[in-house]
Amino acid sequence: MTRVAVTGARGFLGWHLRAALQEAGATAEAIALGAAFDATAATAAVDGADRVIHVAGVNRATDEEIADGNVGFAGQLASALRAAGDPPPVVVYANSIQAGNGSVYGEAKARAAEILAGAARDIGAEFVDVHLPNLFGEHGRPFYNAVTATFSHLIANGESPTVENDKELTLLHAQNAADVLLGAVPVPVMEGLQRVETVSGVLARLQGYAELYGRGEIPSVADDFDRDLFNTYRSYTFPTQSPIGLTRHADSRGSFFEIIRSHGGPGQSSFSTTVPGVTRGDHFHRRKIERFTVLQGRARISLRRLYSEEVVSFDVSGDAPGAVDMPTMWAHNITNIGDDVLYTSFWTNDIFDPANPDTIAEAV
Numbered sequence: 001m002t003r004v005a006v007t008g009a010r011g012f013l014g015w016h017l018r019a020a021l022q023e024a025g026a027t028a029e030a031i032a033l034g035a036a037f038d039a040t041a042a043t044a045a046v047d048g049a050d051r052v053i054h055v056a057g058v059n060r061a062t063d064e065e066i067a068d069g070n071v072g073f074a075g076q077l078a079s080a081l082r083a084a085g086d087p088p089p090v091v092v093y094a095n096s097i098q099a100g101n102g103s104v105y106g107e108a109k110a111r112a113a114e115i116l117a118g119a120a121r122d123i124g125a126e127f128v129d130v131h132l133p134n135l136f137g138e139h140g141r142p143f144y145n146a147v148t149a150t151f152s153h154l155i156a157n158g159e160s161p162t163v164e165n166d167k168e169l170t171l172l173h174a175q176n177a178a179d180v181l182l183g184a185v186p187v188p189v190m191e192g193l194q195r196v197e198t199v200s201g202v203l204a205r206l207q208g209y210a211e212l213y214g215r216g217e218i219p220s221v222a223d224d225f226d227r228d229l230f231n232t233y234r235s236y237t238f239p240t241q242s243p244i245g246l247t248r249h250a251d252s253r254g255s256f257f258e259i260i261r262s263h264g265g266p267g268q269s270s271f272s273t274t275v276p277g278v279t280r281g282d283h284f285h286r287r288k289i290e291r292f293t294v295l296q297g298r299a300r301i302s303l304r305r306l307y308s309e310e311v312v313s314f315d316v317s318g319d320a321p322g323a324v325d326m327p328t329m330w331a332h333n334i335t336n337i338g339d340d341v342l343y344t345s346f347w348t349n350d351i352f353d354p355a356n357p358d359t360i361a362e363a364v
Helices: 012-023 039-046 063-083 104-123 147-156 174-182 187-193 199-213 224-237
Strands: 003-007 027-031 051-054 090-096 126-132 134-136 168-173 195-198 249-251 254-256 268-274 279-284 290-296 298-305 311-317 322-326 330-336 342-348
Touching: 003 012, 012 027, 012 174, 027 039, 039 063, 051 063, 051 174, 063 104, 090 104, 090 174, 104 126, 126 174, 126 187, 134 174, 134 224, 147 199, 147 224, 168 174, 168 187, 168 199, 168 224, 174 187, 195 199, 199 224, 290 298, 298 342, 311 322, 330 342
Parallel strands: 003 027, 003 051, 051 090, 090 126, 134 168
Antiparallel strands: 168 195, 249 254, 268 342, 279 330, 290 322, 290 342, 298 311, 298 330
8 A cells, every 4th residue: 555545534543543554654645524524635535545544433422413423424435435536446434333233323333334335336446344342542532532541641640530330341452443444454353452351450450550650660561452551551641751760879889770670571672872963763663662761971862743743852861860761653763962972771662573663764
């Protein structure tokens, strides 16, 4: 794939989808729907695209807005598909496991699927109807996208959430959902990527992460679900909990400080020297946890959230050591701003795999 047209590109799942597309080397063409819909622009976006992915939807509004919004969005996209001179060969719909369950939302999602399936049939495209469960992931909107976002936000701000309705949730990380929508992961494989957990179980996991991470320690991330849920929690702690202070012990022999305590899972440590004025990095990770620790010298660590102008910078020194953990899907780099050689330690939670590096070029 080289070009993919996406509705809802500015939303929670759309943001995650764009990050996955960037790793795949594909361009995301955003399609505005609703009041901002422009038939000419939408048709141009789908014309010649390798795939169209419909993510946009309405899930929290009045019953009328939910019904009209979901059905209306599908109708607008269907009209653009039918008008395209070179229609896409694949149309993907980010549907919901609630589709057809009798609720206003479920019935609207089901009707939208029918509309898009009809358009795909008319243009000779494959229609992929992906019934997504409860999604969680970095930078979800608290009190809106998911209970994981609400709990993470509250815990990161020192509050103690309570569970009012404990029930089982079927959870899927947004990056896994993005891979399914892109076709990188077959739809039948999605079930194996899901995790069933109670609301109280999710809260207990997040509180456990917070207790350890509050001391600068990394919880066990041997399980992919724990890694993804921890990365979700971390996104709500940044930048207020960075850098992580390290205790430096010094005497006549020199100095000593711990860099990291990891409670489980693989890991890899590396070390670099950097001459004055040179910058390293300028990339991002979708899943990998990475920690920078300056051992000697002076450095500026800068980070920018993908698809935004939000840049956060920290000036760090080996004289007062502090660790900075890179949030997933934030571009980051480190620059030697001192007059001497910079010594830096790097730790990641996985062993580098050249075939799957999870290191995507992106300038801060």
